[in-house]
Amino acid sequence: MAVAIKMAHAADPRQEIREKLKGAEKNIRVMGARVLVATYIRPDKTASGIILADRTREEEKHQGKTGMVIALGPLAFQEDDAHQWGDDKPTIGDWVMFNIGDTRRLIIGDAECRVLEDVAVQAVIASPDEIY
Secondary structure, three states: OOOOOOEOOOOOHHHHHHHHHOOHHHHOOOOOOEEEEEEOOOOOEEOOOOEOOHHHHHHHHHHOOEEEEEEEOOOOOOOOOOOOOOOOOOOOOOEEEEOHHHEEEEEEOOEEEEEEEHHHEEEEEOOHHHOO
């Protein structure tokens, strides 16, 4: 059984993402039932001191499967006959897991981001380090 790798964060990952966004996300209005997430890219070192290869970190830009919700469309996570969310609706600032094949990649400020339909969000997670 795989165990989550604890990463050595110099700062809160949410704050690091906000700094990379440079406030540019405020100029984006997400439409419909879409969700805008900033892709989580691990720091270069684990808490135990193992250095991640640059290639590994670079690959997360293209294959990262976790991110922080930065915007929600007005219809995101609205319930209807086909979709019942209950209390599991992500909010801005939550970490979520998604299938990258269901997303569109873009860069906002200096942040790697993804836009996806609300139904493509697979889980809300406590920490992006839990998924790799």
